Amino acid sequence: MHLPSFVLLALLAHTASAMEVNVPTDLTLVNLTRVEYDSAGSEAYYWHEGRLWARWETDYPQAEHNFAKRLGELTRLQTARVPIKRRLTDSDLGDFPLIYMSDMGYASFTPEEAEALRAYLDNGGFLWADDFWGDAEWANFERFMHRVLPGNHWREVPIVHPIFHTVFEHEEMPQIPAENFARPWSTTSEPAWVHRPPAGSLERASMRGYFDEDGRLMVIGTHNTDVADGWEREAYGQWYFEHFSTKSYRLGVNVFTYVLTH
Amino acid sequence: MWFDTLFNHPADAYRTGTLLFANVVEPLWWFIGAGIVITAIAASVVVGRHTQALAWWQRTIIAGLQAAVALVVIGLLAGPALQTTTLQPGANSVAILIDTSGSMGFPNVASDPGQTRLDAAVDLLQQHLILKLSDLTEVALFTFDTSAVRRSADEETIDGRLAAGTETNLIASTASVLDSFKGAPLAAVIVLSDGADNGSNSSPDMAALAAHGVPVHTIGFGPRSLPGEVQLADVQLAADAPPASRVTAHLVIEHTGSGEAVVRVRDGGTLLAAHRVQLRPDTPTVRTEIVFDSGNAGIRELSFELEPPPGDVLAQNNQIQRLLTVNERRRRLLYLEGEPRWEYKFIRRAIAGDKVLELVSWLRTTDRKTYRQGVSNEDELVSGFPPDLQTLYGYDVIILGSLAATSLNRQQHEWLESFVAERGGSLLALAGRQALTDGGWDVQPLAAALPITLDRESGPTYGPASGIVRPTRDGLVSPLTQLADGEGVNAWATLPSLGDHQRLGALKPAATTLLELVQGEAISPLLVTQPYGLGTTAVLATATTWRWQMRTPPDDPRHGLFWRQLLRQLAEMAQRQKNVDLANDAGGIVVHVAVRNKLFEPATDVSASAVITHPDRTETQLSLAATDVPGVLGARYVPGVPGVYRVDVAIEDAAGKETITRFVRTGVANREYFRPVQDEPLLRRMAQATGGRFWSPEDVAGITAALTFAGSGIRAVALLPLWNMPACFLLLVLLKLGEWGLRRLWGRL
Structure with a gap:
């Protein structure tokens, strides 16, 4: 669906102003930080629940709201309840040593953004990219990471890695579908037709990582899964909560705890 | 000289003698007789015919002058004399020590570079002292630098003006000469020196010198200051x-x-x-x-x-x-943290891979779960806090994060305090919601050890803040807070600001502030440290130093430098179980080994040996013997040639065998060039402590009298008559001349 650009801008301005919360950042807390980025092409925006969404804001800010609250309940992390959003080129990006990106299948980055992310990661920052489905969306992210970390290639993070065991024990990488695709009688993967072609197989969820020279994880991509949707939609039904939100929270707690300790 | 002429005897005779009146048998009658005579004279003047024309005050003056004359005459008739002791001629010795150390080869006065201090001293010795003293006593001549050596007066070492010693043991040499005369009649010691006492065997023990009971006279040479030096x-x-x-x-x-x-x-x-x-x-x-x-x-x-x-x-x-000596001995750090937070991550990251620091951390991730990192085995910290004191003492440094005091039991709190006080470990408390007062630490034993008071306040002391860090004067030079070469304050000023701060209580008397937080006009202590018991405590009132890593370019090393330096130095300050100390003095290389057991009490069953590797790579075995101090063994080795010696000390105790390597340099550089002026205060102290006197070469003529009338040795009692001293007759003449002059003035001769 193509909309005139002035309509898009007006809608974006409305949604952005409605969500913007301008409060001083409390650095004594762990701030959940969403990265705002541009997407390219006709799929850069999508219509959902009565408004137009940019790709970067998928599940934002409800997912962060819910997750911040659950982190405070489930762990001893002191989290800010109001999420932060930043662009990679924002000068204070370093105040948020863990940043989260979602739905990056159509993401488009400038050289300045790639450079900023490289410096951020070199300093010890951590990027969690989530909600990729299929091969094409991952490939788009992989191309970007190739610009950010030339010569560094992703590796699958094995289930024995500490990130799966810091607080909760995981025996497999959970696959979390968006709530509207989750059916008790179906598989847990989302349908290929809603994702960037060629999607390839969407059946198996995995965590893919970029490691630094010392073997520390710098970037994880949770592939074929939408962890943040489990946070966002926790109240959309008991069945979804019990089957998916709990797994989302368990993995989220582990990722945050791992990043805060390594 | 004028004193001797007027009073017949030197001032020293009066200083040491006792005045007595030889003709007075019954003092009472003498007083009564003298009183009658003086009263009669005075009365005759006051009421006599010849003075009636004078006013009463004029008569009183005349009467006073006549009475004074009578008093002097009566005094002379009483036979005044000094009872003192004098040296028995020929029965005593005087030891003269002449300093032949290198500094005596320097000019005696700055304006005459041609005459050395030794030249001046030898001239004084040969042209005055020996001549004067040889009639009175036997002169024993010594030279000294490192130690004293007996000489004859005509030896080349004196006359040849060789000032070659590379160090001076002034007091020790004097003491050794005094020791050598023990039991022999020694009247005094005369030391000719510039006062340099710079030897490895130098000792400020004046009391031991004084205990010999022999006066030491010192004669100082050399300028008292060298302008521009x-x-x-x-x-x-x-x-x-x-x-x-x-x-x-x-x-x-x-x-x-x-x-x-x-x-x-x-x-x-x-x-x-x-x-x-x-x-x-x-x-x-x-x-x-x-x-x-x-x-x-x-x-x-x-x-x-x-x-x-x-x-x-x-x-x-x-x-x-x-x-x-730069060594890589691993230091173990225990980090107890109550909540996952960025400071924890970035501290771990800062010292990851460090060759010295081994960080073991225990983190409360949830109310019921903990996360251990850096443990050496599966059992380490498995139940949380170290299970016993011995295990806790195995760490050199403890870092306390945002951990509520209620996380530990009473005994564990007591162990933390004793970790610092008795084990001599270092403890660093970080800021946080559950740190310090906010965490309830104010009522725990550790509160006594911290460098700040923990006062319970109505609200939380920890919260967001923005401020930059500035080192104090102490912080600029403290090994705990060093960031970069020569940058000093600038290295700190350009760091990103902090994002939090914990308000600290009053600093304790022994506390030192190394870093401050500057928030506009407000300045608060940020890093404070103090010694406590055998150990050290420090408080860092922030937990956002991670911004120094995340808000600077990736190649900026300051965050890592700060933490590595701080933690390494805290680890260095912690007491060690096994300590090897090397000292190099005149007696050789002294090796001391102090060993403690795992509870840091002096170890009992210990043996130690050392292998000394000489500069030429040859080796010598050395056994260390127990000393009077429990847990301390020692030995001494006299090296042959100067140079750097390597000492490998093998220590064996109940915990096993360990070898510690140290280095020592022997044959130090010439110390004579240091403090090259005359140390007159030291020479004066030596003299005063022993009953002698400090002399300058110009007024040394009186030294013979000083030796004659004051000092030790074989002495004879002498009664020195005073009635015939010119001063008395001069006084009588002056009194009568005064009376005559007044009478003439008043017209009543």
């Missing part, structure tokens, strides 16, 4: 340091000049650091510090050099050599 007087430096850490050396510069000097430290030919020092005339002693990188493991032969401003007199005292 600048010297590097001392360098204090830790014996060892971890690799790649910042090391602070404390330098003392003494000078009588002004201008800009430069201090440098070199390792071999490599310049490690340099900085400028301003010398001002009103501060003759300047203390400064120089910070440099310790480098890799091994031995550093450091040379500290001073480039003085123009006008320096002696160039030889501008350099001092020191050894620094």
Whole structure:
């Protein structure tokens, strides 16, 4: 669906102003930080629940709201309840040593953004990219990471890695579908037709990582899964909560705890 | 001389003698008779016919003068005399010590470089002292520098003006001469010196010198100051340091000049650091510090050099050599944290891969779960806090994060306090929601150990804040807070601001603030430290130093430098179970080994031996024997040639065998160039402590009398008549002349 650009801008301005919360950042807390980025092409925006969404804001800010609250309940992390959003080129990006990106299948980055992310990661920052489905969306992210970390290639993070065991024990990488695709009688993967072609197989969820020279994880991509949707939609039904939100929270707690300790 | 003429005897006779009246048998009758005579004379003047024309006050003056004459005459008739003791001629010795150390080869006066101090001393000795004293006593002549040696007066070592000693043991040499005369009649010791006492066996023990009961007379040579002279007087430096850490050396510069000097430290030919020092005339002693990188493991032969401003007199005292052993002994740190937070991550990251620091952490991730990192085995910290004191004492440093005091039981709290006080460990408390007062630590034993008071406040003391960090004067030179070469304050000023702060209570008396947080006009202590018991505590009132890592370019090393330096130095300050100390004195290399058991009590069942590797690579085995101090073993080795000696000490106790390596340099550089002026205060103290006197060469004529009437040795009682001293007759004449003059003036002769 193509909309005139002035309509898009007006809608974006409305949604952005409605969500913007301008409060001083409390650095004594762990701030959940969403990265705002541009997407390219006709799929850069999508219509959902009565408004137009940019790709970067998928599940934002409800997912962060819910997750911040659950982190405070489930762990001893002191989290800010109001999420932060930043662009990679924002000068204070370093105040948020863990940043989260979602739905990056159509993401488009400038050289300045790639450079900023490289410096951020070199300093010890951590990027969690989530909600990729299929091969094409991952490939788009992989191309970007190739610009950010030339010569560094992703590796699958094995289930024995500490990130799966810091607080909760995981025996497999959970696959979390968006709530509207989750059916008790179906598989847990989302349908290929809603994702960037060629999607390839969407059946198996995995965590893919970029490691630094010392073997520390710098970037994880949770592939074929939408962890943040489990946070966002926790109240959309008991069945979804019990089957998916709990797994989302368990993995989220582990990722945050791992990043805060390594 | 005039005193002797007027009073017949030297002043020393009066100083030591007792006045008596030889003709007075019954003092009472003498007093009564004298009183009657004086009263009669005075009365006759006051009421007599010849003085009636005078006013009453004029009569009183005349009466007083006549009474005074009568008093003097009666006094002379009483036979005044001094009872004193004098040396028995020929029965005593006087020891003369002449300083032949290197500094005696310097000019005696700055204006005459041709005459050395030794020249002046020998001239005085040969032209005056020996001549005068040989009639009175036997003169025993000694020279000394490192030690005293008996000489005959015509030996070349004296007459040849050879001042070759590289150090001076002034007091020790004097004491050894006194010891050599024990039991023999020694009237006095005369020391001719410039007062330098710079030897490795120098001792300030004046009381021991005085205990011999023999007066020591000192004669000082050399100028009391050298205008323009600048010297590097001392360098204090830790014996060892971890690799790649910042090391602070404390330098003392003494000078009588002004201008800009430069201090440098070199390792071999490599310049490690340099900085400028301003010398001002009103501060003759300047203390400064120089910070440099310790480098890799091994031995550093450091040379500290001073480039003085123009006008320096002696160039030889501008350099001092020191050894620094850089070792990689692992230090274990225990980090107890109550909540996952960024500071925890970035502290771990800062010291990851460090060759020295081994960080073991225990983190509460949930109310019921903990996360251990860096543990050496599966059992370490498995139940949380170390299960016993012995295990806790195995760590050198404890870092306390945002951990509520209720996380530990009473015994664990007591162990934390004893970790610092008795084990001598270092403890660093970080800021946080559950740290310090906010965490309930104010009622725990550890509160006594911290450098700040923990006062319960109505609200939380921890919260968001924005401020920059500034080192204090102490912080600029403290080894705990070193960021970069020569940048000083600038290295801190350009760091990103902090994002939080914990308000601290009042500083305790022994506390030192090293870093401050500057928030506009408000300045608060940020890093405070203090010694406590055998250990050290520190409080860092922030937990957002991670911004120094995340808000700077990736190649900015300051966050890592800060944490590695702080934690390494805290670890260095912690007491060690096994300590090897080497000292080099005149008696050789002294090896001391102090061993404690795992509870840090003096170990009982210990043995130790050492292998000393000489500069030429040959080796000597040395056994260490127990000393009077429990847990301490020691031995002494006399090295053959000067140089750097390696000492490998093998220590065996209940815990096993361990070898510790240390280095020591023997044959120190010529100390005579340091403090090259006359140390008159020391010479005066020596004399005063022993009952002798300090003399300058110009007024030394009176020394014979001083020896005759005061001192030790075989002495005879002498009664010295005073009735015939010219002073008395002069007094009588003056009194009568005065009376005659007054009468003439008043017209009543």
